[in-house]
Amino acid sequence: MxxxxxxxxxxxxxxxxxxxxxxxxxxxxxxxxxxxxxxxxxxxxxxxxxxxxxxxxxxxxxxxxxxxxxxxxxxxxxxxxxxxxxxxxxxxxxxxxxxxxxxxxxxxxxxxxxxxxxxxxxxxxxxxxxxxxxxxxxxxxxxxxxxxxxxxxxxxxxxxxxxxxxxxxxxxxxxxxxxxxxxxxxxxxxxxxxxxxPSVINYKTDLAFTMGEVTFALQDMLDKILPCMLPLGIVMLSYWLLGKKNINSTKLIFILIGLGMVLGNLQNMLTCVVGLF
Amino acid sequence: MQEISVLFVGLVVLYTVIAVADQISIQCGIYTPLFAATFVGFLLGDLQTGLIIGATLQLMTLGVATYGGATVPDYLSGAIMGTTYAIISGEGAEYGIALAIPIGLLLTQMDILGRMSNSFFQHYADRCAERGDYKGVERANLLGFLPWALSRVIPVMVGLIFGETVVNSINAFIPAWFMTGLKTAGAILPAMGMAILMRYLPLKKYYAYFIIGFIMLAYAGSMFSVMAAALLGLALAAIHYSKNKNAGAAAAASANGMLRIDDEEVEIDG
Known part of the structure; x- marks a missing residue:
């Protein structure tokens, strides 16, 4: 030039x-x-x-x-x-x-x-x-x-x-x-x-229902529909939440920790509820 | 419980300074939770725990970046302290992840404080400019690194020196169901990183490629890896690019005139 x-x-x-x-x-x-x-x-x-x-x-x-x-x-x-x-x-x-x-x-x-x-x-x-x-x-x-x-x-x-x-x-x-x-x-x-x-969100539910002699493991049933359905669901939920005006990443962390608390103790909670009857 | 040595604190502080410099300059990766947790794990003789904590925090924060100077939680300091606490207490990676997150969130304020302090150097530089003192302006910018570094180094030092006390009090107060919950939370938190990226990437336009990537690993995870998906993605991107490059050039030609295009082609090579 x-x-x-x-x-x-x-x-x-x-x-x-x-x-x-x-x-x-x-x-x-x-x-x-x-x-x-x-x-x-x-x-x-x-x-x-x-x-x-x-x-x-x-x-x-x-x-x-x-x-x-x-x-x-x-x-x-x-x-x-x-x-x-x-x-x-x-x-x-x-x-x-x-x-x-x-x-x-x-x-x-x-x-x-x-x-x-x-x-x-x-x-x-x-x-x-x-x-x-x-x-x-x-x-x-x-x-x-x-x-x-x-x-x-x-x-x-x-x-x-x-x-x-x-x-x-x-x-x-x-x-x-x-x-x-x-x-x-x-x-x-x-x-x-x-x-x-599917490769990094290692969440599988251990929830199982017993009806008489038969035990249904929820994860096995979900896998038949779509493998890694739960991780995908959690991501899509986060994606949807982030689209909301008042949700930022910091709030999302608390929501996911709360969700983790519930999901992690789901079997225990269920046993408690069933025990009541 | 493993002891925290003076040498360890010294090395970690030095690492933190380098990491901050990386964070505000070339961002080659030293500043990421992935590198920081791995480094701490290596120093404490438990590389595996460091890698897992670092990788999980990294995936969680993939999309969390400072765009246009916005403050984000300080996951660098969080990763350093979380990994240290996890290894010295022997409680495992989930414990470290669970601690790193609140620490990172808490330290958000330090970043804001650091950036605010730098106004002082801006004013100093403005005064130097009035006098034409260019060396003073240069000095002001270089000194601006101090608030950045201190905003990370101070919490890390305090956190490491009182590490054992912190760990003991946490263990005394936290119930078992809470730790189980945190374990699950640690497993699902990477979802946030993916979701933020999907917000930044044109998901609605190119959702088909997202589905391809998902299906590869969901149905055939034993045959494929993320690396394989990345290579396939690269091929798909190349196809899209070669198809659109000509269309784009034609559009640009009609808008700017042919002469400009020839001109620019040369400059990009040079």
């Missing part, structure tokens, strides 16, 4: 520094007022130093602008810091308003895609498989998140350069490009979640 060959003020080292700072320190200074605002300023600092170090007035202006409110998925922030670098390199302090617009304009849409892809789907696949293997008493599963993380670090490195090379044009077009990948990843995620239910 023409602008970079003409105007190369940033070194490869600077870009790498921004990448590393984005990886580790974006959320150190997280606070309710400006969220990642302080962290973002720290991340972009190598660029500010390179461009405005000898001009205190410009530095002041840049610092004040960068310290404003910012919040997005950390993995997606690389696209924005990348674009920011390109803009400031090209236009200097004149880029102030554009940088501000890019930051505030992109953080929302990118967080929308990023939270789904890098948090929800990522966890659904990577950590559920690791936990599934660990549940069988095998620590090897713990290697999976580490390998996946290495892949993410590479993707984030690429993001830095995608942002840097496309600068201001980036806008939402990249988020659009991620959409089919997110869709495909959702399919993978849902298949895994479906498979997890």
């Amino acid at each position: 023409a602008n970079q060959t003409e105007n190369k003020k940033l070194t490869k080292q600077d870009i790498r520094k921004v990448y590393v700072r984005n990886l580790f320190a974006l959320q150190f200074g997280w606070n309710y007022e400006k969220m990642q605002g302080l962290g973002y300023t720290y991340v972009i600092m190598p660029v500010l130093k390179r461009l405005y170090k000898d001009d205190p007035e410009k530095m002041k202006k840049a610092l004040k602008m960068q310290l404003s409110y910012f919040n997005t998925t950390p993995a997606m922030a690389h696209l924005i810091t990348g674009a920011d670098m390109a803009l400031e390199e090209e236009l200097g302090i004149e880029s102030e308003e554009t940088v501000m617009a890019v930051k505030t304009g992109l953080m929302g849409p990118l967080a929308g895609v990023g939270d789904t892809l890098f948090i929800a789907i990522y966890r659904a696949i990577v950590f559920s498989i690791a936990a599934y293997i660990a549940m069988q008493g095998n620590p090897v599963g713990l290697v999976i998140p580490l390998l996946a993380c290495a892949a993410v670090l590479w993707v984030r490195y690429k993001f830095t350069y995608i942002g840097y090379n496309s600068g201001r044009k980036l806008a939402t077009s990249f988020a659009d490009k991620l959409a089919p990948i997110t869709e495909a990843a959702s399919i993978l995620g849902l298949t895994v979640v479906g498979a997890l239910i």
